[in-house]
Structures are given as structure tokens and as C-alpha cells.
Amino acid sequence: MDSSFTDRKVLVTGGASGIGLACARAFRAAGAQVVALDRASGPSDLDTVHADVAYEASLSGAVTTAVERLGGLDVVVGCAGISGPVGTPLVDTSAADLAAVLAVNVTGQLLLAKHTYPHLSTGGAIVFLASDSAFVATPGMAPYCASKGAVVALTRALAVELNRVRVNCVCPSVVDTPMARSDLGDAAIDQADFPVQTADDVARQVLFLAGPHSRPVNGHALLSDFGYSARSGFPA
């Protein structure tokens, strides 16, 4: 049995679905106490506090509730995110589209760190979900790519500023979750001719960055994309 997080107190945003839910379950399986923070309801066996990460009053109140329930805080995982426009040409992308994506994906992560840091134990960890879209792009998702690039920069900024905890992020390629199925369609996932990760794959990456085996790792963006971005443009 994995007991690497025994009695650790973990808060996971976006914990009602997809990668966040997989993280919540993986931490629990490793012995942690877990509270999820989400604007949606998750499975009934998951202790969930409802809040919208993009609204500071909503988020800070939920963090207070979660910390009270847990009796402290050792690990924070920021999975709440939205994709925004998919397949939308730049000329059809509005400032409102961009603002909506940045509000959840960037402001939500910054506010999460702001309101959890005072509660986090020394030696604790923050892990954000960024994306390979911070480094590589497909056309029609400019707001999402911009938001994930910002999460990588935010990770580095907070790793430097927050001296009691480590701050890292995970940058996965396509993951089989409700978000990916809604954006790409079931067929694109079920008959994919490219490698697709599972939410459990990503949860293992998050647990590594949150746990003692990554003790010297801080300010890092873990790019998990099966090596696709490593390939040269030279046709060899």
C-alpha cells in the first residue's frame, strides 16, 4: 500500500472531474486527507467545497472552510481550468473570450496560492496544472495557450517568492477527461492516432511534484508529452 502521504492534508481545485478527481483519489489512496474545491459537484464520496476560483471572495471563503475541515494544509493542487474557444480563428476571438479564460486559468491559480499560502505547512507544496499548450500550439486556441504560458511563468514567480513551500506545475499533452472529450469529440480520443494520457497518469506526476522524492525540484514545469516537443524540424 502506498502511504507516502499519510495524514497529509491536501486541497485540490477542479477536484470534481477529470485530472482533479484523479488527483484527489490518488492522494487519498496514498493516505492523505483530501478536500476538493469546485464550482460543480463531484462524486458523493468526495468531500467538496463549492466555489468559483475566479472570484476572490468565493475562493477565500472556500479555502477557509477546507482548511478548517482538514485541520491544516500541506499540499495544494490547482486543477480547475477551462479551455475557452477551440478551433476559433484569432479574428473571431473576442477580448471577452480571453478575459474568461485568463480569469479561471491564471487569476484562479494566483488567488489559490495567495489564499492557501498562509495556511501551508513549512515544506509544503503547490502544484498547478498548466499544459503542453504553454510550449506548443494548435491553431484556434490562442487564449488557452496564452493562459497556460502564464501559469508556467506564475509557477516560477511563486517558487522564487514563497520561501516556505515549493511551487511546480505539470504540462501534459492531451488527457482523456470530460474537457478533452467535449473539446475534441469522443472519436478523436477513442480512435486517436497520437498518444493520449489518462487522468491517473497525470495524477502520478502531480504526486511526484507534491511529495518528498521531488524535494530539490522548485519552479519546474514538468512537460509530459511523450517527447513530441523534443523533435527537431529536420526530417530525420
Ligand SMILES: NC(=O)c1ccc[n+]([C@@H]2O[C@H](COP(=O)([O-])OP(=O)(O)OC[C@H]3O[C@@H](n4cnc5c(N)ncnc54)[C@H](O)[C@@H]3O)[C@@H](O)[C@H]2O)c1
Ligand atoms: N484534458 C486535457 O487534455 C488537459 C491537458 C493539459 C492540461 N489540462 C488542464 O488540466 C486541468 C484539469 O482539466 P480536465 O481535463 O481534468 O478538465 P475537466 O473539465 O474534466 O475538469 C475541470 C474541473 O474544473 C472545474 N472548474 C472549472 N472552472 C472552475 C472555476 N471557475 N471554479 C471552480 N472550479 C472550476 C470544473 O467544474 C471541473 O470539475 C485544467 O487546468 C486543464 O487546462 C487538461
